[in-house]
Amino acid sequence: MQRILQPGEIEALDHTSFPRVRLPQPGSLFADRAARLRQLAQGNAIADYLRFAAQLVQAQQRAAATVHTVALPADQLARAQAHSMPLMPAANSIDPAWQAVLEGLLDTLEQSGSLPATLAPVIARLRARTPAALDALAVQVLGDTTTTADLALQPFIMAALQVTFADRASRLGAADVPFVDPATICPVCASQPVASVLRIGGQAAGHRYLHCGTCCTEWHMVRVKCSHCESTQGIHYQGVEGGSETVLAETCDECHTYRKLVNQEKDPLAEPLADDLASLTLDLLMGDTAFARASANPLLALGRELADDATHDA
Ligand SMILES: [Zn+2]
Ligand SMILES: [Zn+2]
Incomplete structure (x- = not known):
């Protein structure tokens, strides 16, 4: 008796098919990115900034190895798929682990001993924020409404959020990810x-x-x-x-x-x-x-x- 092939099996038979979605692999993503930043820093007009970015991404790699995020609830997954909506719209889906990740990033950067002196006051400002104020800032950063006064904090906030979101995304299956409209926003977290x-x-x-x-x-x-x-x-x-x-x-x-x-x-x-x-x-x-x-x-x-x-x- 002939068996009807399921959609996943049909795709597997088609060797010309290519992945519609490539989910992040944090184990290599941040290491590759840090190495590339260091390479691109050579002879670059913003070499110092790129070297700092490489340090920050290196710290992300370390944090990504130990982060514990919450799995996406099955009902949220089903709802998003049913309505062709992104699975975890970023500003509403901030994982509680992000603040511990931020602290870990700042510790790693400070312990490196090679952090530009101009960044010490920025890190001090981050450390002075209460957890509630940090959560509020994360929502602003993700909504692109950061005030000018807080712009210098943004790369650190985003770096910590990236670690948690990439971890959650890495544990999805490609078939879980819906087609969304508009197709120009991330089908996982609705970011640009x-x-x-x-x-x-x-x-x-x-x-x-x-x-x-x-x-x-x-x-x-x-x-x-x-x-x-x-x-x-x-x-x-x-x-x-x-x-x-x-x-x-x-x-x-x-x-x-x-x-x-x-x-x-x-x-x-x-x-x-x-x-x-x-x-x-x-x-x-x-x-x-x-x-x-x-x-x-x-x-x-x-x-x-x-x-x-x-x-x-x-
Ligand atoms: Zn256009
Ligand atoms: Zn995304």
């Missing part, structure tokens, strides 16, 4: 992508993925679409003249934004968040165009206003 990445190797090779700035999940989007408004018209690419083509700004004439495309075919070690951060020169050039940056880099302590100032000073 930090950049998109053209992957090499394995079944993902040659496909473009959007990389979540919060939970580090990647989801597929065809290259002809704008990663911000899904328009298929008026997509163009801009790079730094004479620079590498590993990172290009993908611009959209419909929504007048740009987001970077990080191309592993040009450099196999390219990593979406690290390469986006290290190509700040491209952002400064884009500041003179009609295109606004679609979403921020979670580890960069620049709000929109400060970014504008930097552009004018450049």
Whole structure:
């Protein structure tokens, strides 16, 4: 008697199929990112910042090895799938473990002994906050409503949140992740992508993925679409003249934004968040165009206003 194949089995038979979702693997994610940041720091105009970011990501790697987050409740999973909604919208799904992770990150950074002196007051400010104030700040950071006075705290808050969200996302199955609308937000945590990445190797090779700035999940989007408004018209690419083509700004004439495309075919070690951060020169050039940056880099302590100032000073 013939048996009817289930959807997962049908996909397994199709060797041309590629993963729609790539869930994060925190065990290697943060180590690879830290190594890439250190590599990109060489000869970079913001080398000191990239080296600090590498230290912070290295601390994330250490925290990720021991973090204990709460599993996504089955009813929440079922509800999100039934309504094609993201599984754990970030601002409403902050895991209680995040504050212990933050403390661990700060301890690791201080113990390293090589932290830039200018950061000591920032760390002191974080340590002075009550747990309730930290939770409130986390909600602001995730909602992109951080006040200018707190912007310097943002990379630390995001780093701690990333560890908890990546841990929770890593324990999902790819088949658990719903198709969501709009397809430009993370199907796991509803955050915006930090950049998109053209992957090499394995079944993902040659496909473009959007990389979540919060939970580090990647989801597929065809290259002809704008990663911000899904328009298929008026997509163009801009790079730094004479620079590498590993990172290009993908611009959209419909929504007048740009987001970077990080191309592993040009450099196999390219990593979406690290390469986006290290190509700040491209952002400064884009500041003179009609295109606004679609979403921020979670580890960069620049709000929109400060970014504008930097552009004018450049
Ligand atoms: Zn996400
Ligand atoms: Zn667009």
